[in-house]
Amino acid sequence: MKLTLKMKMRPLTRNKEWLLEQSTEAFKDCVNDWLSAIVQLGEKPNRGNLHNFAYRAIRDKYPQLHSNVIQDAMNLAIEIYRSWLKNGGEFPEFHSNVIYFKGVDVGIENNGLVVPLMGRRVYLPLYVPKKYKKYLQYKHGRVIIKRIGKEWYAFISVHVPEKEPIKPVGTIGVDLGYYNLLVASDERGREAMRVQGDVLIKHKEYLEKLTARRQQRLMKKFGIYAKTNHKDRRFVNDLNHKIAKELVLKARQLNRAIVLEKLKGLKKQKKPKQLRKMLHRWSYADLISKITYKAKLYGVPVIFVSPRGTSKTCSNCGYYVKNFKDERVFKCPKCCFEADRDLNAARNIAKKGFNLISEFFHFKKQGFQHIEEVRE
Numbered sequence: 001m002k003l004t005l006k007m008k009m010r011p012l013t014r015n016k017e018w019l020l021e022q023s024t025e026a027f028k029d030c031v032n033d034w035l036s037a038i039v040q041l042g043e044k045p046n047r048g049n050l051h052n053f054a055y056r057a058i059r060d061k062y063p064q065l066h067s068n069v070i071q072d073a074m075n076l077a078i079e080i081y082r083s084w085l086k087n088g089g090e091f092p093e094f095h096s097n098v099i100y101f102k103g104v105d106v107g108i109e110n111n112g113l114v115v116p117l118m119g120r121r122v123y124l125p126l127y128v129p130k131k132y133k134k135y136l137q138y139k140h141g142r143v144i145i146k147r148i149g150k151e152w153y154a155f156i157s158v159h160v161p162e163k164e165p166i167k168p169v170g171t172i173g174v175d176l177g178y179y180n181l182l183v184a185s186d187e188r189g190r191e192a193m194r195v196q197g198d199v200l201i202k203h204k205e206y207l208e209k210l211t212a213r214r215q216q217r218l219m220k221k222f223g224i225y226a227k228t229n230h231k232d233r234r235f236v237n238d239l240n241h242k243i244a245k246e247l248v249l250k251a252r253q254l255n256r257a258i259v260l261e262k263l264k265g266l267k268k269q270k271k272p273k274q275l276r277k278m279l280h281r282w283s284y285a286d287l288i289s290k291i292t293y294k295a296k297l298y299g300v301p302v303i304f305v306s307p308r309g310t311s312k313t314c315s316n317c318g319y320y321v322k323n324f325k326d327e328r329v330f331k332c333p334k335c336c337f338e339a340d341r342d343l344n345a346a347r348n349i350a351k352k353g354f355n356l357i358s359e360f361f362h363f364k365k366q367g368f369q370h371i372e373e374v375r376e
C-alpha cells in the first residue's frame, strides 16, 4: 500500500535555500503557463493533446526545470483546470511554493533527498522520525517539496508491503460514541478494548492550564494572547493513531477481523454536556480511516456492517428493545441480560460481522470448521 511520509527539512545553506526558491518559483510560473496553454488550446485538455500543443514552447522557457518536472506541472495544471470546471469561480491561478518530482529522479540517502535543482543534483537533509526510518528502505514514488510558513517539508510517497492477511477465527466489533470514544468486543461479548471519553476532558483541562500559564507570561512581557489550536489538532491526531494501532494489534493478536459500522454521521445519541464542546475537534471519520489503513498494513480484515439496531438489540438473545432510550446500561426484558450499553452494541456489531465471514467461509467451503469451533 501507498503511504505518504511528511518530513521537515533540516536548516539549509543559503545556496541550497536559493536553489529551492528559484525552482519552486519556476514551477509556479510553469503551472500557470500550462493553465494559459489550456485556455489557448480551446478543447478539453488531456495529457496527449496538451503536451503536443505546448510542451516544446514551455520546455524552452524553463531550461532550469527537469523535463519530468515540467510534465508534472502539466498534470497538475490539468487537475486544477478540471476542478475549476467542476466548482466554478474565478479562473484559477497557482501560487503554492512547491515542486513535484517523479520517484525515479530522486535519490534517498543519509536521511535526506538528492533532487535535480537548476541542472544540478542537490542533497537536502531531512529530520527523519524514528518510525519513518523503516519505511524509507522501500521503493519510493513521487516526492513533493513544499514551503509551509518559513519551513520546507518533503512529502515522500512509499510503497509499503502489506503483511500476510490473517484467516480470522472470529470478529471484534467496534462501537464509537461519546462517553466512550471506543468500545470493542468479540462476538461472544468479551471486551477487547475501551477508550473513555474523559481523555478529552483531561486533555482540555491540561491545555487550559498550559494556556493560562503562557498567557500570563506573554501578557506580562508583550501584552498578547496565546493560542493553542494547533496543539489540539495534533492531540486528536496522535490519540487517533494510538487508538487505531492498539485496536489493530489486538485484532491481529487475537486473530480476529475488525467490524466497523457504516456511519454517515454519528448516531443520534445524547451527548454529555462537558464533552459537547470538545466533540467538534474530535474526528471519528479520521479514526475510522486510520483503523482501516493500519489494518491493511497489518493484514487484519476489516468488515463494514449496517448500524441498524446495533444499540437497541439484546446481544445475548437477539430481542429488539424498541423503546430503549440510550441509558448507560442495557437491560433485556426478555432474557434479563444486562450489559454496559456500548459493550452490548459492540458485541452486536461483532456478531453481524461474524455472520458475514461465516457465510463467506461457508460459501468458499473452506475454513468453515474453524469458524464452527469458535461458536461451540
Ligand SMILES: [Zn+2]
Pocket (backbone or CB within 6 Å): 314, 315, 316, 317, 318, 319, 332, 333, 334, 335, 336, 337
Ligand atoms: Zn435478551
